[in-house]
Amino acid sequence: MNYSYYVAQVDETDCGVASLAMILRNYGSVYPLAKLRDLARTTKQGTTALGLVKAAKKLGLDVTAIQADLELFDDEEVKYPLIAHVVKEDLLHYCVVFKADKEYIYVADSDPVAKVKKMSRKEFDQIWSGICLLFTPASNYTPKKEPLAGLLSMFRDLANYKKYILGVVSAATVITLISILGSYYLQVIVDRFIPTKDTSGLGILAVSLVIIYLFNSVFNYLRDFFLTKLDQQLSSKISLRYIQHVYKLPMHFFSTRKTGEITSRFSDINKIIDALSSTVISMFLDVGVMVITGAVLYFYSSRLFLTTLFVIPIYIIVIYLFNKRFAKLDQEQMESNALLNSLIIEDLKGIETLKVLQLEKKRYRNVEKQFHDFLNKNLSYVKTRSFQDAIKLWLQYGLVTIVLYQGASLVIHSELSLGVLMAFNALLAFFLSPLQSIISLQVKLQEAKVANNRLNEVLQVDMEEVGTSKNKNFIGDIVIKNVDYSYEYSKPILQSINLTIKNNSKLAIVGLSGSGKSTLAKLLVRFYAPTQGEINFNYQPLNELSLSSIRQYVHYLPQSPQLFSGTIRENLVMGIDQSVSEEEINNACKKALIYDDIQKMPLRYETKLDEGATALSGGQKQRLAIARTLLSPAHVLIFDESTSNLDPITEKGIVDNLLQVQDKTIIFIAHRLSIAKRVNNIVVMNNGRITESGNHQDLLANHQEYYQLWNI
Ligand SMILES: Nc1ncnc2c1ncn2[C@@H]1O[C@H](COP(=O)(O)OP(=O)(O)OP(=O)(O)O)[C@@H](O)[C@H]1O
Numbered sequence: 001m002n003y004s005y006y007v008a009q010v011d012e013t014d015c016g017v018a019s020l021a022m023i024l025r026n027y028g029s030v031y032p033l034a035k036l037r038d039l040a041r042t043t044k045q046g047t048t049a050l051g052l053v054k055a056a057k058k059l060g061l062d063v064t065a066i067q068a069d070l071e072l073f074d075d076e077e078v079k080y081p082l083i084a085h086v087v088k089e090d091l092l093h094y095c096v097v098f099k100a101d102k103e104y105i106y107v108a109d110s111d112p113v114a115k116v117k118k119m120s121r122k123e124f125d126q127i128w129s130g131i132c133l134l135f136t137p138a139s140n141y142t143p144k145k146e147p148l149a150g151l152l153s154m155f156r157d158l159a160n161y162k163k164y165i166l167g168v169v170s171a172a173t174v175i176t177l178i179s180i181l182g183s184y185y186l187q188v189i190v191d192r193f194i195p196t197k198d199t200s201g202l203g204i205l206a207v208s209l210v211i212i213y214l215f216n217s218v219f220n221y222l223r224d225f226f227l228t229k230l231d232q233q234l235s236s237k238i239s240l241r242y243i244q245h246v247y248k249l250p251m252h253f254f255s256t257r258k259t260g261e262i263t264s265r266f267s268d269i270n271k272i273i274d275a276l277s278s279t280v281i282s283m284f285l286d287v288g289v290m291v292i293t294g295a296v297l298y299f300y301s302s303r304l305f306l307t308t309l310f311v312i313p314i315y316i317i318v319i320y321l322f323n324k325r326f327a328k329l330d331q332e333q334m335e336s337n338a339l340l341n342s343l344i345i346e347d348l349k350g351i352e353t354l355k356v357l358q359l360e361k362k363r364y365r366n367v368e369k370q371f372h373d374f375l376n377k378n379l380s381y382v383k384t385r386s387f388q389d390a391i392k393l394w395l396q397y398g399l400v401t402i403v404l405y406q407g408a409s410l411v412i413h414s415e416l417s418l419g420v421l422m423a424f425n426a427l428l429a430f431f432l433s434p435l436q437s438i439i440s441l442q443v444k445l446q447e448a449k450v451a452n453n454r455l456n457e458v459l460q461v462d463m464e465e466v467g468t469s470k471n472k473n474f475i476g477d478i479v480i481k482n483v484d485y486s487y488e489y490s491k492p493i494l495q496s497i498n499l500t501i502k503n504n505s506k507l508a509i510v511g512l513s514g515s516g517k518s519t520l521a522k523l524l525v526r527f528y529a530p531t532q533g534e535i536n537f538n539y540q541p542l543n544e545l546s547l548s549s550i551r552q553y554v555h556y557l558p559q560s561p562q563l564f565s566g567t568i569r570e571n572l573v574m575g576i577d578q579s580v581s582e583e584e585i586n587n588a589c590k591k592a593l594i595y596d597d598i599q600k601m602p603l604r605y606e607t608k609l610d611e612g613a614t615a616l617s618g619g620q621k622q623r624l625a626i627a628r629t630l631l632s633p634a635h636v637l638i639f640d641e642s643t644s645n646l647d648p649i650t651e652k653g654i655v656d657n658l659l660q661v662q663d664k665t666i667i668f669i670a671h672r673l674s675i676a677k678r679v680n681n682i683v684v685m686n687n688g689r690i691t692e693s694g695n696h697q698d699l700l701a702n703h704q705e706y707y708q709l710w711n712i
Contacts, residue, residue: 011335023056047094064134067130176293272452275445304403480501485519518640521556537550569585593650594623629642644671
């Protein structure tokens, strides 16, 4: 396998798809990891071997999964590269084996810390589970390259900020010219005024220079201002584009990624901004400054200038030698930061549970450990950078010393004036500084490339096509035909679901926890698409309707509905386009039995709720969410365990009110059979299948699962 086929994982759970990406590159195909994650149905836990097999097959590779031992690598028929399933640091992991000989197994590990290495057979055997996937291109295989948006596309954005770039470049050019003038002043003083002891013009020269330096300060201020503006504009454009994209991603994305992985990418954006603005400055400015100061230095002394040029290749070598290490350390640092973010977000979200279980200390220790891991990785990065800086500084001082040594000899031999030597020395910094910027650009670009890769892994996930909600003529029966669904390949969640939900009927779906009730509801709002079968709204297949119209037609109230910071009124009318009258709000609140509670609050509907509405009881939150659902213009309402926090009397009151709503289809997902009992149509689910349906009496008479649930 060619080294250039190596693909690093972007997130912790990407090892499977990154390994598959390497295999595909070996056969001439390039796909973004985001696409492979989709095809292999990668979850927060990672990718199953079956997922990899299915994804590879869809992309035209024949795959054989085998359980083998080390003898496999003696078989000359084995086709490399292959994917091996290993256990690394107690975690399941995939890596690519691209070669084997009598002593060693040659492994490409998508973990950028490990990368490509050879392991002794014994070492490999200790981590290998014995499972491996063998690949060959199928007869109809054609290599395909899906474009991976590189950094270059980001540079296109820069064209929109020409005026700031022009501002920075103009201000910096003036600053450089003033610096050259300053060095010339030094030369004139030393060579002309001091030897002749002429003080007449010295004063005027000094005063003019003081005034010029005032301009220098003004232009310094302008340069910093334009640079900050450029950074801010770029930052808001890239960050907002990312946030907007994230908001429009399908549910599938959120259920397969950790929150920290998504949020940590915001901090990566700064690296891209830094690289973009540095590149622009270098392209337009540093090169120009180097040429101008280089020309002046050459004019001062061509011999000293040639000595200066001698250092450039050494500089480049120093930078190049550090490049790979920087890329690796940077990736590690970003991944560690993502993990740290995930841990903290998870703990803050579950702070109540954490306190009840008295896990504060334990969880804190986890965060502390991860934080130290991040600090260590950061330290490794900073140590390497400081080491590189130290070498660069040494080179710079070394050069200045050599220039002074050589210049002093030239002055002693009257081949150079003292003033020119001093001016040369003063101006040298203005030549070396842009040179350093240009050379270190490579490191910044490298970091930006890693950050851009991580950003792209999210940006390449297709957004939901929400569409418009014009066609609303599908009021009628909902028909679910032979529907299957699974989040990951190996675990079917819904199997052969056939169900007709009559228009304006009331239905209860019951069944044991984990039997697939919520998943079925989520298919109705198209959070996920069935893997088999079809759902129709009034004879119209769901996949032909826009998401916007589906979600206007069906309102799903999830098990843990969210109330947002804002007033109660704002929360109630959230997501409703048309104006809602006070009477409608009162009615909805009365049906949800929250009206009296709200009236008792000093500011009633204008009462402010904080994030997550922590000042409300669990039941109050549920009743507010029910009122919000009732206000929605949707024709189908799904209540997923929406009364689980309520006392039986309140629950009965609300359910009775909901059953009286004549002109809507209502689906209750409930564990409590007291709800099901009052609803005419009941569907019982078990293990992803509908096992029974009918009304309460029929189902009891069946003496099957419902009967057992009722008699518990
Ligand atoms: N995002 C997800 N990714 C992977 N598996 C999932 C996901 N959501 C649910 N599952 C799995 O799907 C199965 C069905 O879950 P679902 O929430 O539909 O069941 P349920 O009947 O509504 O359960 P409950 O009554 O406990 O709410 C469970 O085994 C669960 O582990």
